[in-house]
Amino acid sequence: MSSTLVMNGLENLEGRQFGTLRTTRMVRRSPEPAYAVVCERCSTESTATHTRLRNGAAVCRNSSCGKTAIPNRRDLLAEQRRIAAEREADASAAAAERAASRMQAETQDYERPSKYAPKPGPKVMTQRERDSLREFREAEEAEQRAADAPRIAAEREQAERIVQLQEENVAALRQLRAVERERVLNLPDEEFRIDPSTVGASGAVPLDKLASWHAAQSTQFLADNPQYYRCPENEKAIIAYIERNAPGIKLLSAVQLTAAYRRLRDLGLLRERPAPVMPEPEPVERLSPPPPVEKPVNPLDELVDGWEIDGSAPRKWTGRELERLSGDDYRRALRLYKADLELPNVGPSVRPR
Numbered sequence: 001m002s003s004t005l006v007m008n009g010l011e012n013l014e015g016r017q018f019g020t021l022r023t024t025r026m027v028r029r030s031p032e033p034a035y036a037v038v039c040e041r042c043s044t045e046s047t048a049t050h051t052r053l054r055n056g057a058a059v060c061r062n063s064s065c066g067k068t069a070i071p072n073r074r075d076l077l078a079e080q081r082r083i084a085a086e087r088e089a090d091a092s093a094a095a096a097e098r099a100a101s102r103m104q105a106e107t108q109d110y111e112r113p114s115k116y117a118p119k120p121g122p123k124v125m126t127q128r129e130r131d132s133l134r135e136f137r138e139a140e141e142a143e144q145r146a147a148d149a150p151r152i153a154a155e156r157e158q159a160e161r162i163v164q165l166q167e168e169n170v171a172a173l174r175q176l177r178a179v180e181r182e183r184v185l186n187l188p189d190e191e192f193r194i195d196p197s198t199v200g201a202s203g204a205v206p207l208d209k210l211a212s213w214h215a216a217q218s219t220q221f222l223a224d225n226p227q228y229y230r231c232p233e234n235e236k237a238i239i240a241y242i243e244r245n246a247p248g249i250k251l252l253s254a255v256q257l258t259a260a261y262r263r264l265r266d267l268g269l270l271r272e273r274p275a276p277v278m279p280e281p282e283p284v285e286r287l288s289p290p291p292p293v294e295k296p297v298n299p300l301d302e303l304v305d306g307w308e309i310d311g312s313a314p315r316k317w318t319g320r321e322l323e324r325l326s327g328d329d330y331r332r333a334l335r336l337y338k339a340d341l342e343l344p345n346v347g348p349s350v351r352p353r
Contacts, residue, residue, distance in 0.1 A: 220254035
């Protein structure tokens with residue numbers, strides 16, 4: 001048989017749990033049953049009706065139940081700073097511990113090289129030690145110079161020999177070039193070659209067109225050799241060179257003229273193009289210098305006749321020097337007496353005695 005008590009169709013809720021509230025006993029029956037309840041969180045006793053317990057609206061009447069006490073604002077800021085400092089200290093300690101562990105693991109079998117060993121500080125030498133060291137270095141340098149003297153003399157002799165050979169080679173080359181120029185000017189040249197395109201083609205150009213053909217070849221020669229200096233002496237030298245090596249030649253092609261020109265140019269038998277003459281600059285009219293501007297004399301730089309302050313001898317004073325003197329020294333320097341500083345008793349402001 002059920003032991004649940006029912007009152008007017010309502011179930012008895014004694015000893016039941018509703019959230020954090022636990023009913024203990026019924027405190028009234030009408031108009032609606034009410035029960036004494038105890039909060040299991042803060043142990044606060046209160047009452048709650050049957051309906052509020054059933055629909056879950058009954059709560060603890062203690063306003064601070066389940067809430068953290070809020071400290072004073074200043075205390076809270078100090079507490080937060082303390083907590084932050086503790087956290088930072090814990091993090092630094094953990095980082096230092098990790099670094100020490102890593103260093104211990106990395107340097108467990110490490111041996112420092114001898115070259116990185118700490119060196120002693122500089123030694124302070126006495127004057128006797130400095131003199132001894134200087135004499136030792138001078139003797140060592142003298143010994144080294146004596147040992148290097150034969151090698152230096154041999155190198156100097158070899159360099160002089162090389163210079164002498166170079167001068168002899170230059171002189172021989174000049175003599176050879178002179179002989180070669182003389183031979184080319186008077187005898188047939190062994191290096192002369194006739195243009196293959198003109199060999200056996202003397203009859204290929206009609207006589208009436210020979211002049212125009214030569215003019216075209218000359219134009220082509222000038223276009224191929226822009227550095228050629230066109231003058232009667234060079235033209236005569238080239239024609240004479242070709243006739244001396246190929247007498248009776250009728251066709252002078254641009255190739256033939258170019259070969260003769262380059263051969264004579266390399267031997268220095270042609271005139272070079274003269275350097276362009278720079279036009280003389282127009283004379284510039286020289287203007288008379290302006291009259292010197294007289295610098296205004298500063299009154300402070302003018303000299304004033306006076307005396308030494310102690311009155312020993314006369315001297316010249318400048319305005320700047322007088323400005324730096326005190327009143328008494330100023331009067332002594334210029335020998336100004338009290339009678340000289342008084343104004344004359346004349347004028348409308350002077351009363352008759």
